[in-house]
Amino acid sequence: MLRVGVCVSGGGTNLQAIIDRIGDGAIENASIELVVSNNKNAYALERARQAGIEAVALSPRDYESREAFHEAFMETLDAHRLDLVVLAGFLVILPPQMFPRYENRVINIHPSLIPSFCGTGFYGLKVHEAALKRGVKLTGATVHFVNEETDGGPILLQKSVEVKDGDTPEILQRRVMEEAEWVLLPQAINLIAGGRVRVEDGKAVIEEG
Ligand code: GRF
Numbered sequence: 023m024l025r026v027g028v029c030v031s032g033g034g035t036n037l038q039a040i041i042d043r044i045g046d047g048a049i050e051n052a053s054i055e056l057v058v059s060n061n062k063n064a065y066a067l068e069r070a071r072q073a074g075i076e077a078v079a080l081s082p083r084d085y086e087s088r089e090a091f092h093e094a095f096m097e098t099l100d101a102h103r104l105d106l107v108v109l110a111g112f113l114v115i116l117p118p119q120m121f122p123r124y125e126n127r128v129i130n131i132h133p134s135l136i137p138s139f140c141g142t143g144f145y146g147l148k149v150h151e152a153a154l155k156r157g158v159k160l161t162g163a164t165v166h167f168v169n170e171e172t173d174g175g176p177i178l179l180q181k182s183v184e185v186k187d188g189d190t191p192e193i194l195q196r197r198v199m200e201e202a203e204w205v206l207l208p209q210a211i212n213l214i215a216g217g218r219v220r221v222e223d224g225k226a227v228i229e230e231g
Contacts, residue, residue, distance in 0.1 A: 024052040024215035027104040029112035030059045032146075034066025035199060036110035036131055036207050041073045043208035052215040056102045058095070060114045076102075082114070092117035099124075106214055109168060110207065113145060121170055126221045128168040128175075129214075131207045133198050135180055136164040140173035150191040150198070159185055161194065163202035165210040167226060176226040178219065179206045 028037050037057060043049040057070035062079035070077035078098055085091040096119050099107065107120075109130040120128065132140055132149075139152045139161075153161045162182040167175035181202040185194060213219050218229045 024211070025055045025103055025105045026052050026108060026211060027056040027058065027099055027102055027106070028054055028070075028108045028110050029114075030057060030064055030066035030110050031061050031113040032064055032066060032111045034064065034069040034110070036203055037066050038069050039204035040108070040110070040208055040211060041069065041075075043212070049208050049212045050215060052106075052211055055104060056098070058098060060112070066111070092119060096120075096123075106211065108207065108211065111146075116168070118170075120168075125169070126167055126176075129165055129178065129207075129210055130168045130173070130175075131203050132164045132166065132173055133161075133195065133203060134164065135160070135162045135182060136166060136173055136177060140164075142172050144173070147191045147195060150194040153185065154189060154191060154194065161185055161198060163198055163206055165206045167221060176221050176224055178213075178226040178228070179210050181206050 030037055044052060054075050056076050058078045058080055059067050060081050062081060067077040067079060080095055080098060082088060082091040085094060095117055107124055107128040134140055134149050139149045160182045162180060164177055165179040166177045169175040183198050183201045213228060218231060220227050
């Protein structure tokens with residue numbers, strides 16, 4: 023059974039998709055052992071509680087230093103003996119202790135087709151504002167392994183989404199979430215839980231089922 027921890031900062035719709043896919047069996051052989059947020063008011067924590075999952079709020083503001091927060095964050099993850107850490111809208115830079123300790127065991131969902139519209143400053147609506155400003159006809163979402171470089175790790179899954187005339191950033195964000203994010207993240211977790219993913223020469227390889 024793959025022990026999964028999910029890191030969140032906001033509404034938790036990606037977390038909800040994972041919870042629902044475990045519930046309906048689309049994700050096999052995985053369990054969410056922990057949901058942690060830097061934002062104690064994140065609705066994602068409420069979603070976790072409603073699903074009977076341990077929900078922990080750890081805010082950097084609650085610690086005298088960033089280093090103290092990092093220590094608490096790592097202790098919380100390590101205590102749950104996680105096989106996989108999923109960043110689902112997590113807006114905090116990971117502690118340096120995460121790597122190499124959790125190398126190739128952290129994945130992130132990013133709301134664009136990396137390498138477009140990613141890296142420092144590209145998160146949430148800002149990603150979709152940039153896509154609309156550039157006038158791309160296709161955008162989408164990417165699940166990638168996380169390393170020290172923002173949005174820089176091996177790409178695991180991508181799914182394209184059409185940009186439509188009249189799209190606002192909010193409309194486009196919702197379409198990308200519905201058509202891509204909420205599909206890809208559960209799919210990625212299921213592949214990893216099924217032992218079908220490995221990282222080779224900096225590239226993610228999916229083995230036939
Ligand atoms: C979404 O915009 C997603 O693209 C990005 O962070 C946000 C998370 O939303 N990764 P939610 O908290 O999962 O609803």
